[in-house]
Amino acid sequence: MKANPGGQIDLKEVVGRDQIIEQIWDTLEQQSIRIVAERRIGKTTIIKKLAAEPRDGWMPIFQDLEKCHTAFEFAMSVYREVDEFLSIQQRSARKTKDFFKAIGGAEIAGIIKLPIFTGEAPWKEILLSAIHDLVHECETKSDRPVFLWDEVPFMLANINEREGETTSMEILDTLRGLRQTYGGDGLRMVITGSIGLHHVISTLKRQNYANSPVNDTLAIEVRPLDMASAQELAAKLIEGENIQTESLEEAANEVAQLSDCFPYYIHHIVKALKLSGLNGSRDTVEQVVLKQLLDSSDPWELNHYRERIPTYYGDSLELAVLEILDSIASRSKAMSLDELLAELKSTGKLDDREQLIDLLRLITQDHYLSRNTNGHYHFQFPLLQRWWKLARGL
Amino acid sequence: MPDRALLSVFTPSRTRPEDLEAILVQRQDLLDDAIERVRESATTDNKHHLLFVGARGTGKTHLVTLLVHRLGLVKELNKDLRIAWLNEDETSTTLLELLRRIYLALTKRYPEEYSEESLEPMFDLGQPEAEQWLSQLLLKSLQNHTLLVVVENLDALFQGLGKSGQQKLRAFIQENPVLSLVATAQRLVDDLTKRTSAFFGFFQTEQLKPLSVKQAAELIGKIATLNGQAEIATFLHSATGQSRVRALHHLSGGNHRIYIVLSQFITRESIDDLVVPFTKMVDEMTPYYQERIRWLPPQQRKIIEYLCAQERPTSVKEMARKLFAKHQSISSQLMDLREKGYVQSSPRGRESLYEIAEPLMRICIEIKENQTREPLRMLVDFLRVWYDGQELSTRLKKCTTESMARIYLTMAIERNIEQGNLRARLLVDGYCAELGQEQASQWNLRIEAYAKEAEELALACGEWAKEDSTQALAIIDEITANNSSKLPVVKSAAWLLASEIHHEEAHFEKSITSLSEIIVLNATPQHTIRALLRRAIIYREIDKPVRAIEDYSRVINLTDAPVEQIAQAYISRGTAYVGLNPISPNAIYDYSAVIDLTGVPVDLIEQGYCLRGLIYLEQNDLDKASNDFEDVLKVKENSAFVHEMAYFALAITSDINGDWESVINSVTCGLREGRKHSNPRPDFLESILGSLCGNMLSARVMKNRIKDLVQAHQENEEFSRLGESLIGNLSAIYRNDDMSSNSNGLEAWVIGWEEACKEIDQLRLPLRIFRTGIDFIKSGGEDRGILLDLNQEERKVLEQALGLEIAS
Incomplete structure (x- = not known):
């Protein structure tokens, strides 16, 4: 295939x-x-x-x-x-x-x-x-x-x-x-x-x-695929495209990892790899993904995650949502509600705890964020976090 | 000669597919890939939807025409695939109209299976019912075939369909997964990129890129081959051919369509053969550009008209001022125009400068404004790129008065004087773009300098910069060929470049041959001297010092050689004499000659003193040596490198004289000078260490002297240098039987260093290597097990220093 x-x-x-x-x-x-x-x-x-x-x-x-x-x-x-x-x-x-x-x-x-x-x-x-x-x-x-x-x-x-x-x-x-x-x-x-x-x-x-x-x-x-299935799909596509690899397993694993197991991105990465004429390896997969993330024509259409914010949350909350996502994206650790509130207060973007709770619920529902077992917030998809950091210059 | 192929400029679908196939460049892989995806769509339940995006004239129709053609040739696909290639000029505002167009396209391609008459009952129904009826008819008549719909200008189709039409189409495709779309669009419109649009993320999108100069040459070559003009294909590889492709590239902005139009000019030699057809071509192309400009919204049109009238890229600020518009509004319109392929931008500092993407478009405006039959500015620019400066002048001389050609040539020359040589600039820009930033900064000036001398030289240099030395040498062969009309000075410069290329590739004999050509030709004294000096260097490299000495002597004996080069020849000849075994006494004569010459640059005089001093030192004539080194130090403007050398040489003479205080003073000063330059460090310190280690000094004196040396290095923060010298010292000890057999002396030597340096972190590693090295030497230099006190990397350093075979 x-x-x-x-x-x-x-x-x-x-x-x-x-x-x-x-x-x-x-x-x-x-x-x-x-x-x-x-x-x-x-x-x-x-x-x-x-x-x-x-x-x-x-x-x-x-x-x-x-x-x-x-x-x-x-x-x-x-x-x-x-x-x-x-x-x-x-x-x-x-x-x-x-x-x-x-x-x-x-x-x-x-x-x-x-x-x-x-x-x-x-x-x-x-x-x-x-x-x-x-x-x-x-x-x-x-x-x-x-x-x-x-x-x-x-x-x-x-x-x-x-x-x-x-x-x-x-x-x-x-x-x-x-x-x-x-x-x-x-x-x-x-x-x-x-x-x-x-x-x-x-x-x-x-x-x-x-x-x-x-x-x-x-x-x-519907969640992204589990890792094993994502690897299986990636391997199937790499084979289907006749992409040469030294280790099919390693290349497929890298595609699965970097795509966050999204089948759509798995297809995209493999197609981009095919058109690049490169062999499939960890380095070339990383190279292709980075190129796609930095491409000004936004081939994965990730910019919509930024563009839809005023539509989804209203113009008045746009800056608060951006601040929340910027704060979380730029950290390697998940953030607690209190940490986020303190940050929003210090930047003057939002100071109402209840409003923040509501907003976070919506942002989570819209798949930007997830909560870990401590209830702290982090990006649901590392790929999105990576793009967000690149696109927002964080 | 066979008939010329008909290459339709505006409707490639009317060109014979075989001809389109013959002139396909850049997109073979893309096309092969698309074929494979359609094949998979036809033969499995996977349905691919492909979209090719590119501005007008970038070869979209060419691509889909070939796609359909190739699919038609695959006989076995006929049982699985039906192709509906929609007429690009028709429009559809409803799904019903689109389905009808699809059906009619099928009737044309498969008249036995589909007939227009079978649509008749549909016309008795209302629109929603007709849509349902036609969907069913289409699906039923497809049977088990996959339907490939080829749509050009998808952006226009979506605009016509509107949101509801697009949603209906997508639902149709989703509910009936028998359809695969291959589409083209001029730009990615919101209907394709907005997440709320029905076709968001639906297509596999490929942006078609403009042709590079190289691909353009390939395209023109293929057109020539298609037309049976083999000589053109050869001509394109020549330096002139490449320059002409660059001229066409400048006009076309990488646009396929314009290349096809312009390819006819490639071999036109005379100005008359160019001006008249060019004007005719402009006349033919004008409606095309006018239509493109007319199609734009008013403000964008104003921007384009303004930019067409500009000679240089323009900033947003300037445009806003001249057009009485807001900065933001101009900026957003420009973004849109860039996406549409009308303008291109280049950053300068914080701002972006904009210009028309296809210079030919400027003609359109110029024609409209040009009611006085003045020469076309664009054609003037074209000639500036077509001919080099020399050709422009030669042709002007041959022109009769008052001819059109004369007016054009005169203007071209004037504009070159006023604005610099456009042809040279494009050439340099072209290579810089190909080389990438880092490489470009390294080669830019050199290519530019050659471009001023002769364009072919710049071409050869550019190819060499791109690491294509074969092509570079081929261009040089063309320049230097017997029948070449190039001036001797250009030929001579070409041979110089060839000698460099051969030298870099270690083809010394070839390099010598090239230099010998220059010497025989004797085009200019300057080139001859450079060739002689270079040839001498190569002779020394291949161990032919006598030949080198002959070449230096020829330079010295040239009556019209500049004194600086004579001095350089003396210095080099002296050094060649030093290389003879035994050292020829002529060396001292040569260095003295430099010192005695009048008008010699100071640095060469210093070198003379320094080198002569070193010979005296070698001959143990310490007074003369000291005099020479002191004379060097008297020269105020001399270089830190020479100063350093003189100080260390003085340190050695003082050491031989037993004056330790002077040794330390000179070493301290030498180290200070050494910090001021980045040349390789002379290794005199190793001699001093060798002498210190070999002297039978008392342990106390030795320790004190070691301390002095450490302090001198500490004052100048030069510990890394001391570390290197210590490791170098190991080699001297290892090679000297007396020293290496004196175990006690060696132990005292190493302890002296360990004690003096115990607080110095930077010396910890060299000292560890030094200690292990001394232990190894003390043990008789056989027990490699001792080296295992060091890790692998450290062992390698020691093994190299001692000249041991590196253990695997």
Whole structure:
């Protein structure tokens, strides 16, 4: 297999994700799931593997929802998947089709054509009846439906933009309602996306949205690979690219170490190594990584960790967040809350302990930081810390 | 001659792929890699998405054309792959339109599988339904094939699709993993780099780099070969050919497209053959640049127009002032223009200076402003690079009055006088860029000096700096060939350079041959003298002192040689006489001759005194020796090195005379002088140590003298030197049977040093080596086990000092 940063990976070649996949299937026995992780860590690969290789008794439906910009598009998209799925089983989404007929819809060349709606399109009815049809038909087959929904926050942000926050809130509430209604019948959802769902919900909360629409789902975090899997992947790619090495194990180990076991960076490093024409060794891997980190065109797109700060935490807290991250990045040891507070007070960036605690919680949620067993804060990923130091001249 | 290949300047996709293949440079590896990735996409479930980014004219279309061509040649891929190469001029604002373009591209390439008519039912549907219908048709008709979509100007496509279109496209790709994208873009737009954008991190991005001078030469060579002009390919390797490539590089800014346009000029010799076609070419290119400038937002356009009118790189501050704009606004616009490939910047101190990336673009503005049919400034600059100073003058003389060529040549000469030789500057800049900072600072001045003398010499020197001595010598051969029209002085300088290169490579005979050519040619007395002096040095190196003496004598006998060089020849000849066995008495005559010559630089006179003094010392004529050394010290402006030598020599004469007080005074002064220079230290101290060790002194006297020596070194903080001398002393003892057999004397000697230096940290290591060395010598110099008192590194030092075989 060749290095393929950003591309689609042959699901048979996915390395090191068996454990989390087992965990997801086990959890789905009980409840729905939301997957949280940094972008490009491999969430989509995981849910595609769930879709391609379902555990017995499950019937997965994968959808990338960023294409939906209205609630109606979402409902129709769900309907189409349900219909396609049922037609393969020689069943039909009867209730939904009856509804379409009732509102004057027609089928042309296998495609449902609905009349133009003057008011709000009946998205909720379509969504509810499509799920009803799915659950009802599955009941008779004893397979349990699970929706694997990728890029849900993108869809919600699109709908916020196009139709307003109320519709987004309604969608979240409707989905929660569906989970409650049909959860007992086995319906499950796996919700994931590139931008943290908590940011979308925080935005909605600022519009007086009081519900907790996803707290019935279990948050499962996708972490980078474990070291052994990262080494396995690196070795596989180095071989796939025909890169000469004196010791494949040593080169793969270096790639795994320097990438923090992020599969995306492993792919990037191996590809850069290939294009450099160098042999694979500890020195050349280090050389390639440093070149990428210092490259002004930012091939690993790490600058977004800096750029998103005002968006994530607001302009007023930007300097405080920068100070926190600068302080921690420039030290080799983790920092305690008190040390951070003292530092922020001395620079005049923040002096409220409670506000700092809140802020640190968010920064941690956004994968900048982690806490050690003493509760002290350090960078979650050494690679990010290294880049931060280089980029911020620390 | 075969027909010239049609190389489309603006639409490489219309050029025959075989021709594009024939002129591919710099990107072979990138292309091979892309092919492999598409092949993997076609034959496995891994789908790669590749993006090539580069400014206009950097060869993006050339690259994807070849990619598609090569994929088409791989027959076995046909069962796995379908290629939709989208027309770059069409646009899409929805996923539906894009899918339609993809489908239509497939109908063109695979008419048996895809037909335009099959799209008919789609037109009865509304847009969302049509999109769904077409997606299904496309997926169904692909069967098990992977679809490779080749998109040019992806940035423009994404702009057309907008955020929702991009999201739909990405969802389509994610939900239907049968598609692989190969795209090009002029720049990395936010739609690709922002983490909130749908295609963030999606592509494997490669930035296409501009061509270097060397790659440009390769490209032009390949174009020539393609056109059956083998002589051009040879010409490009010549010094003139390389200079011309540099001239084209200057105009093109490394842009592929411009090289292809300019390659036609490479062998044009006469000014008329250049001016008319060049003007025609400018005329043809103007709409291209005008369109590029017109395409820019108003403020960026103003900046470009302003920069086009500037002769030199300009600071942001200056631009802001002249354009009545804010510094920050100009700065951010310039960043954008740099990303788009319009401008380039170079740092100077804390600020950055900007200039137009492609000098040819300046023509566009100039043409617009130039309504009086004045000569094109750019063409004048081009001629300044095309011809060297001598050629410009020669051609001007041949021109008839009032001809256009005359006006251009006159302007080129005037501008060279006014602004310096542009051709030489580019040459030096080019090498400096290739050499890297450290190397460049070492070679810069030398290449520049040669560039002023003759450009080919600078080229040869530049190649040598790049450690390509074969190429350097090939250029020199061209300069010095019998049929070369180069002036004798240039040929002579070339041979001098060749002799240096051969000498560095230890090809002494070849070096001598080159120098002999200079002597026979006798182009200038200066070169002849330099050649004779250098040849003599080499003769001495290869142990032919008599030949060296002959060469020095020739210099001495030259009536028009400068006195300084005559003096140098005397000194060197004297030293050559010293090297004869036995020492020739002529040495004293030569050193005396330097001292007696009038108008000789002081340092040479000092050398004369010093060297003569040393011979007297060797002959045990202590009075004459002392006189000479004292005379050296009387000269006020002399160098610290010579002073040091004189003081130590005096110390030796005092030692022979038994005047210890004078010895110590001279040693102290010698050490003081020694600290003032960085030349190698003379090893006189070892002689003093040898004499002290060999004299049968009482233990008390010896200890006192050792203390005196330690103190002299302490005053001058020269312990490392004392340490080296002690280790050197071991060698003298080891080689001297009398000393090495006197065990008691040696023990007293080493104890004396150990006691005198016990508080001195810096001498701890040398003393340990010294002690072990003495123990080894006392034991008869056989028992290597004694050396094991030292660690491996220390043992090596001792083994070297004693001349022992290094134990493995």
